[in-house]
Amino acid sequence: MSNSELENRRTVVATRSFVAGLAPAEAIFESLKSGLSDVPIMRFIIEQKGSGKNTRYTLPGGKVKPDESWQAGVQREVDEETGSRTFGLPHYTEIGKYEYTIPVKNIKRQALLTYVPVINIPSHQVKNPNITGIEAVSYKELLSLINGKKLKNVPIEEHLSFKQNIGEDNLIKKKSLMKGVIWMGHIDKYLRKKFKAIWKDGMSAQEFNQEYEKIKAEFMRSGIEVGLGNELKKSPEKNKSEIELALNDGFYGKDILYFLPEIAKNGENWSGLENATEGTKIFMKYLAQSLQDFLTIKKMTTEEFKLFMESKETPINKKTDLINKLNNYFIKKIKKLFKVNDSEVSQVYNYIREFLPELSKEIKLADPNLIEGLYQDYTLSNEINNANFGRLLSLFFGIDIKKNNTEADNLIRFETGRHLLFLLKGMAGIKYFNAETEKIKNGYLQHAVEDFFGAISEQRLIEVNGKKMRVNLRMCENSKMKVIFDEKNLKTFFSFLRKGFEQKMEKIKDFYSIGIVFVDSKKDSIREAKILIANFMRYLKSNYKSKSVEISEYKDHTKKYENKEKPEIATGKRLGSMGDLLVRIKTIVHLGDEQMEMAVYPFFSLANQKPYKGWKEKMEDDPDYLVRRMLTGKNGIPGLYDLIYYLEIFFHHHAQKIQSAIYK
Structure with a gap:
């Protein structure tokens, strides 16, 4: 159908x-x-x-x-x-x-x-x-x-x-x-x-279980490859290590979250790992090798390390000292691999401490039905969130200062694995994030936009989802048209990391993003929108002659509307987005090494021309979009929220999640 x-x-x-x-x-x-x-x-x-x-x-x-x-x-x-x-x-x-x-x-x-x-x-x-x-x-x-x-x-x-x-x-x-x-x-x-x-004949239950897990993992891998369709390339990029590719190529680390519950339940020696995705195997190999290299230096086996940490005979300060030495060793290794300094390591560590709370906060604000539900951002917030790299690494491999029951072990292994994934992915992207943010803060584009679109000429109250919202109108000197100038905040690291699970981090372009909305829409508004973009590009070329000016992406979502086609019920490229239902032209504008996402909306509202949507309908849908992109899956692969809060470990989260308006 x-x-x-x-x-x-x-x-x-x-x-x-x-x-x-x-x-x-x-x-x-x-x-x-x-x-x-x-x-x-x-x-x-x-x-x-x-x-x-x-x-x-x-x-x-x-x-x-x-x-x-x-x-x-x-x-x-x-x-x-x-x-x-x-x-x-x-x-x-x-x-x-x-x-x-x-x-x-x-x-x-x-x-x-x-x-x-x-x-x-x-x-x-x-x-x-x-x-x-x-x-x-x-x-x-x-x-x-x-x-x-x-x-x-x-x-x-x-x-x-x-x-x-x-x-x-x-x-x-x-x-x-x-x-x-x-x-x-x-x-x-x-x-x-x-x-x-x-x-x-004579096969033991343990031997059979190992083969069972291999078959299950084989089907899991097949499913994610069919569902997402971009496995890690066989030939690695130049100057990129295996772990960097696993985090920022192929499935962008989403496959690691997909397999992590199985690793948490079965341990690092899970037999199914040999049939998991390449990215998952590389992630596990990197962590295991890091621990093993440290223990080799200390002339300890993994079993000796485990006994040392769990023994009541070992003074607690000695345990702490060893964990801190592992922490220093792992940080040194991370700095060399990702070419980051102490300041950047500390920056990522602090960002990741807030990642899950920010994620839940965003969902709660977007969907009031979830405010009472998603109250528990972590089960082990202090034990995991405050742990240094050494403690996280040891906990992931089942090495603790106390003996836990199986359920607690599974939970700790999953949460530490998830936290380590976020930390390593953050390390892989922090330099690019900082560089792009600084370019916008200290660059020319913001001033150029302010000059081209002019000063605020008036303010209006509009109604969005039954609430009054004040918008600023500007009179664009080049076109003599009144437009709403919808300027977004600079991209946060939280948003950057979340988006990094959908695409390569170095391909994320919307650090600086503006929306231009025609207030008084006419029949030829689409034509005027295209002229506005052309005029803006001419303005940049005229005023910044020593810099390159170009558009790297030009997505025209007005054609189906103009041709009076009936769009299919389909989402856009990004999970949860509305694709061609939103009538707009979206571009990525480059001025030298700066870049900006600019979306031009020819129509303030298309409420009477459903299913198409103008800017007002987009604003009304934004809260639902925030929830959709987190809670819903795509092509049979669970959404990011379900990958982060796996049902078999956080089973209470499912009952809370389905309170969302999405499921009503």
Whole structure:
């Protein structure tokens, strides 16, 4: 189903997904050990809804919103209802679609069947008022339900059963369901063959678990490669180390967050690591080698270091001294690798201490529904946030001054790994961030913009989301047009680092960003907007003859609007953005070595020409955009928030997250 088809739909589309993951390792092991020929490898999530005689099983899913693509709708619904981490598929391959009627309410729906592979079958019941229970069933049990039989005396929804007639679309429904069950059967058979190939008589549970984790990691890697599609290049760039590339190329470090929960749960010797992404392996190798090199200097083994730190016989001051020596060694290594000085190391350290609190603060301010929910920025805020590099490194490898239980160990390893990733990524980008910020502060562009667009001529009150907002109007001398001059603050390191998980840090250009909005829009406003940009470039060339003046990016998002095309329900390049729905021209302007992002909005408002949006509609959407880009995923890969707060470790965060307006 194309997005344009969805936009023209007359009936509400409800997704229903075969959400499938691997059965637990111990279940597969016992089946193989007992010699079963038909080993149940997959588990499918089914949900129970309703009560009494109306209790039914169903597949995860729900209504697609009018302003979202069906792929986004599938990911949102699966996330909301199950809390499962999806593997990553670009289009959640469509199995089939058909119309049916909800008997009790006499409401028509269009069912869209899809397949969604997941990493984890949730161990925690997701809090959702519409769902009374979640179960993981085998392929045989799922097939039995679809064939009209009951499970625990409960049937499946009528439109998901071969036995129930839904009217004129009944044949289409049966074909769709048949395609789905055959497809799931093929996957189950393929996995059964794969597991039988690794099975050996006399194999221990531990040996089997190692092979199980390798297979799981292989599928995880495949998912992220399909979902994000830019694995680390085989041939490294000149003057770039492996770890620098892992942090700022390929998946920009997002893959490390994706695999980190598995490393946290299984330790640094996780067998699946050999099938993880190159970036993840490089990250782990760098940290492990750093610790090993230090211990070699100290003539200690890892086990001796662990015993020294955990022993009650070791004086606490001796433990502190050794950790501080490890800290100094690691900082020295970081300074050499990233070519940073002590001041820059300290700068990054302090920035990262505030990164997660700032992230949560931004989300809370954008969505009032989350103010009460995301109160816990860290579980171990003092233990991790105040730790030096040496303590972080030792904690990540399970070396502490105290003995923790397994749950605490997993939590500490995850949070220290996450913190180390942020710190190293910050080190990789701090020089570029400082240089670009200083260029704007001490450069010519800000003065040029002030001179070209003129002084404030008047102020107006406008209404945005029901609140009054004061804007400054300027009379642009070159075009004699009144414009709103929307100048943003210089980019913060918090924003820079967050964006660095989406693209190369040296390609981030919007350190200085302005928006120019035509107040009195006319029919030829788009033409006037293009003339304004051309006049500004002429102004720069005329006044700064000794400097190069150019535009490196020119994105014209006015063409579909001008041609009266109906845009597809699709997001822009950046996660959560609105793409061509925003009618504007966006450019990156260069003056010498300075750069500025300039967006020109020909229309103050396009409220009467939906789905297109002018500047006012963009301002009204901004809070939702801030939340969308954090909470929602793309192409089956979880969003940054879910990668930072992994459900199986921070399971309470899911219940808080789905309070967001995005899920309402």
